[in-house]
Amino acid sequence: xxxxxxxxxxxxxxxxxxxxxxxxxxxxxxxxxxxxxxxxxxxxxxxxxxxxxxxxxxxxxxxxxxxxxxxxxxxxxxxxxxxxxxxxxxxxxxxxxxxxxxxxxxxxxxxxxxxxxxxxxxxxxxxxxxxxxxxxxxxxxxxxxxxxxxxxxxxxxxxxxxxxxxxxxxxxxxxxxxxxxxxxxxxxxxxxxxxxxxxxxxxxx
Ligand code: C5P
Numbered sequence: 001x002x003x004x005x006x007x008x009x010x011x012x013x014x015x016x017x018x019x020x021x022x023x024x025x026x027x028x029x030x031x032x033x034x035x036x037x038x039x040x041x042x043x044x045x046x047x048x049x050x051x052x053x054x055x056x057x058x059x060x061x062x063x064x065x066x067x068x069x070x071x072x073x074x075x076x077x078x079x080x081x082x083x084x085x086x087x088x089x090x091x092x093x094x095x096x097x098x099x100x101x102x103x104x105x106x107x108x109x110x111x112x113x114x115x116x117x118x119x120x121x122x123x124x125x126x127x128x129x130x131x132x133x134x135x136x137x138x139x140x141x142x143x144x145x146x147x148x149x150x151x152x153x154x155x156x157x158x159x160x161x162x163x164x165x166x167x168x169x170x171x172x173x174x175x176x177x178x179x180x181x182x183x184x185x186x187x188x189x190x191x192x193x194x195x196x197x198x199x200x201x202x203x204x205x
Pocket of ligand 1: 014015036037038040041083086087088090091115116117118119167171
């Protein structure tokens, strides 16, 4: 794969702040932003609406190939229920395969910020800069709770702790494209850092 268009990959577990950090960095450089989680979420929502079982790999893969990526950012995409369904279908090899070329096609000049779980390891292994964000499970649950509340989505902190730990466990231990830092990624522990501090650190790189 040879492509000189610059990419910064920002991977990490759920609730670590990837979304906010990625969109801030993209805005700073006026680069494109790939929110790969949103693709898995929209596919999950499409499956649910079409009564496709979340383990029907061939059917989900054909939906993935034809998925409209120019969807409106719907509120229902942000629920933990949708995220859990996304995490189930994201473990399927044919689904990931179907989405690979489409994600790579987002590498458009002047540059791309790619937010996800496998951006640095699988989708853009030749990225110029790779970041892997971490934070303690408690801190991530708190952040997710705050974020949902701000969006007016009702949630219980204890439920979020259970939901995101189940989802992380599945994302970390799946056999295909597990959530992990690339060997050449810079790992930033964000537990005690503000969004501004994380953004500044990435921009400085
Ligand atoms: O990042 P977000 O929470 O929106 O992702 C939802 C789910 O989509 C994740 O829990 C994960 O299972 C899946 N995902 C993935 N690979 C990516 C991005 C998201 O498997 N690159």
